[in-house]
Amino acid sequence: MAEFRKKTIQDVEIAGKTVLVRVDYNVPIKDGVIQEDMRISGSLSTIRYLLDQGARKVILISHLGRPDGAYVPELSLAPCAQRLGELLPDKIVRFSDMIYGQDAKDAVDALPDGGVLLLENLRFVPDEEANSAQFAQEIVNATGAELFVQDGFAVIHRAHASTDAIAHILPSVAGFLVENEVSRLEGAMQNPARPLLVIVGGAKVSDKQPLIDKFLMIADKIAVGGKIAADGYKNSSPNVYVAEDFAEDGNGNKLDIGPVSTKKIVDMVKEAKTIVWNGTLGMVEDERFARGSLAVARAMGESNDMTIVGGGDTTGFVEQVLKTNGELTFNLISTGGGASLELLSGKKLPGLEVLQDK
Secondary structure (H helix, E strand, O other), X not given: XXXXXXXXXXXXXXXXXXXXXXXXXXXXXXXXXXXXXXXXXXXXXXXXXXXXXXXXXXXXXXXXXXXXXXXXXXXXXXXXXXXXXXXXXXXXXXXXXXXXXXXHHHHHHHOOOOEEEEEOOHXXXXXXXXXXXXXXXXXXXHHOOOEEEEOOHHHXXXXXXXXXXXXXXXXEEEOHHHHHHHHHHHHHHHXXXXXXXXXXXXXXXXXXXXHHHHXXXXXXXXXXXXXXXXXXXXXXXXXXXXXXXXXXXXXXXXXXXXXXXXXXXXXXXXXXXXXXXXXXOEOOOOXXXXXXXXXXXXXXXXXXXXEEEEOHHHHHHHHHHHHHOOOOOOOEEOOOHHHHHHHHOOOOOHHHHOOOEO
């Protein structure tokens, strides 16, 4: 792990303060039921620490889905508040259907000391994605927050009101989830145990080429699969392996890496000491074309080495694999697809850069 260069909740005084925390509760919900709560459970260590350190009140803000600045009942965060309450049975957890204004202030005032309040979906207001300083100030005014904690790793690559503007109003530090993800991802770039293997999949070369370019001089091996390889990706670097055979559907579409490529990549995993995987190797939503990705996931999960999974599709796939393969373990299953990709590609993340330096 790399040394984290920003202040965290362990570097500031918490006791007696109302703390505003940007979490990422952008979880899959169907018919009001949460399908996967990894992002909610991932926030627990930060929330518990703040309460254990004597925070007066903890106010959570998040987004869910893409409501495009309008109220969409199906994208309410109310189910997330309910789930959080189940995960924190010894704490008072409440929900406010307002984000700012007098109703939100009343909900904060009514929250007992030591309680947790989740405000409604930030993206119901267009000012969130517009990075409005006024919107950020209205949230601060309604909550009475004295400290801002950024713990939504999946959104720190965006300059939104809840990731950028608000940090110019309040003292701002990182929570444990952000610290852990950034430290592990930067550690894979700066001081990896060798050999370092980077596995790249997915559909768009334009998305993944910066990642490949960044690791060309760092990684011992880069393995390329997915639609990128199926579409004929070429790279003349000696440390880059591109999948050479594919599983096809009845129309000849190459939808997964084949057995030869799968064996070669799995062998690379077994030899590596640090493995970073970003992008599935096939069309994993169809189990017929998930075999390559499944073999790689199992090989990584059985490894005792540093294993990092990033990218929304890859993370979701590995989470599903773990449901039926609980014996597998990974050092980091990143909550942030775009954020992990941009960080690994060497880009600056606005929501990270704006936090206080150590």
